[in-house]
Amino acid sequence: MTVRIAILGPGRVGVALARRFHGAGAAVLGLLGRDPARTAAAVAAADCGRVLAWSDVARAHAVVFAVGDPDLPAAIADAVARGAHRRCALWLHTSGRHGLEVFAAAAGHGVRRGALHPVAPFADATAGAEALVGAPALLEAEPRAERLLRRLATLLGMVPIVVSAVDRTRYHAACALAANGTTALRSVVDAAFAQAGTLSADQRRAVADALMGAAVHGAGVRGAAAALSGPVRRGDAATVALHLRALAAALPDAARIHAALMQHALQLAAAEGLAADRVAAVRAVLAAAAEDR
Numbered sequence: 433m434t435v436r437i438a439i440l441g442p443g444r445v446g447v448a449l450a451r452r453f454h455g456a457g458a459a460v461l462g463l464l465g466r467d468p469a470r471t472a473a474a475v476a477a478a479d480c481g482r483v484l485a486w487s488d489v490a491r492a493h494a495v496v497f498a499v500g501d502p503d504l505p506a507a508i509a510d511a512v513a514r515g516a517h518r519r520c521a522l523w524l525h526t527s528g529r530h531g532l533e534v535f536a537a538a539a540g541h542g543v544r545r546g547a548l549h550p551v552a553p554f555a556d557a558t559a560g561a562e563a564l565v566g567a568p569a570l571l572e573a574e575p576r577a578e579r580l581l582r583r584l585a586t587l588l589g590m591v592p593i594v595v596s597a598v599d600r601t602r603y604h605a606a607c608a609l610a611a612n613g614t615t616a617l618r619s620v621v622d623a624a625f626a627q628a629g630t631l632s633a634d635q636r637r638a639v640a641d642a643l644m645g646a647a648v649h650g651a652g653v654r655g656a657a658a659a660l661s662g663p664v665r666r667g668d669a670a671t672v673a674l675h676l677r678a679l680a681a682a683l684p685d686a687a688r689i690h691a692a693l694m695q696h697a698l699q700l701a702a703a704e705g706l707a708a709d710r711v712a713a714v715r716a717v718l719a720a721a722a723e724d725r
């Protein structure tokens with residue numbers, strides 16, 4: 433049976449999911465948002481379905497709530513108040529932050545409840561639609577919802593990971609650190625290479641891509657401590673001091689971030705057996721840099 437899907441929230445995730453579901457042969461009824469013009473633009477970007485009314489939502493087998501995390505409880509309550517619930521329809525959200533408890537307003541209305549968190553960055557809908565394929569989808573569902581939820585993840589080209597009772601706030605904080613923290617670090621790295629002076633933009637991108645790609649890959653494969661390399665891993669306190677001074681002169685924020693990360697790197701190096709006197713020497717350099725700020 434072709435699954436009929438309605439999407440609430442005509443934003444980056446809503447549009448990306450609409451495109452992927454449509455491409456996989458699902459019947460995307462369309463999108464519903466708060467602002468008609470923005471919703472019409474999202475339907476055009478999705479290139480499928482139409483601007484929905486609440487009565488259309490009530491016809492869907494699956495209703496995807498792709499609204500921002502703070503808006504989600506009110507959006508669900510609003511959908512119930514508008515009579516958009518249909519017995520046995522699957523209501524799912526795409527939030528990393530919320531579990532199934534966020535569907536409290538729908539309790540007693542017979543809908544099946546699930547969560548499908550696409551573990552992929554959606555800088556915009558096009559990038560998100562590409563990033564979905566092959567990425568994990570963290571699924572949480574009541575038992576009668578799991579089968580359809582898995583099917584939806586598979587339609588999106590995602591790899592389902594089924595969990596229960598995850599601490600959502602901690603999970604979401606880890607997601608933000610992994611994705612947004614890495615993006616922010618890349619921005620600092622780009623600035624640090626730029627102030628070195630002699631590399632062209634292409635050369636800087638090539639060097640940063642190579643180092644960050646290999647570092648993230650190595651830490652994933654070997655574990656972070658075993659993958660660590662560089663002056664802190666060698667206990668080369670003099671070089672660490674030079675780096676911190678050079679960065680502090682040109683990019684004080686980058687120097688602070690660098691020092692905080694090297695503090696953690698030092699713990700990894702110590703765990704990997706760096707000699708105690710070298711650990712102490714690097715620690716002293718990092719402490720002196722902190723005092724200078």
Ligand SMILES: NC(=O)c1ccc[n+]([C@@H]2O[C@H](COP(=O)([O-])OP(=O)(O)OC[C@H]3O[C@@H](n4cnc5c(N)ncnc54)[C@H](OP(=O)(O)O)[C@@H]3O)[C@@H](O)[C@H]2O)c1
Nearest residue numbers: 441442443444445465466498499500501503507527553554
């Ligand atoms: N972005 C990511 O990388 C990413 C990754 C995985 C999961 N997610 C999750 O996916 C969800 C959506 O994220 P997003 O990045 O797509 O956000 P977004 O681009 O800000 O889109 C959210 C959309 O929801 C609409 N909206 C808000 N309240 C509504 C309501 N009551 N009824 C209907 N529409 C409503 C907003 O409309 P207005 O234009 O009226 O504000 C906006 O179009 C969030 O839970 C987020 O945590 C995001």
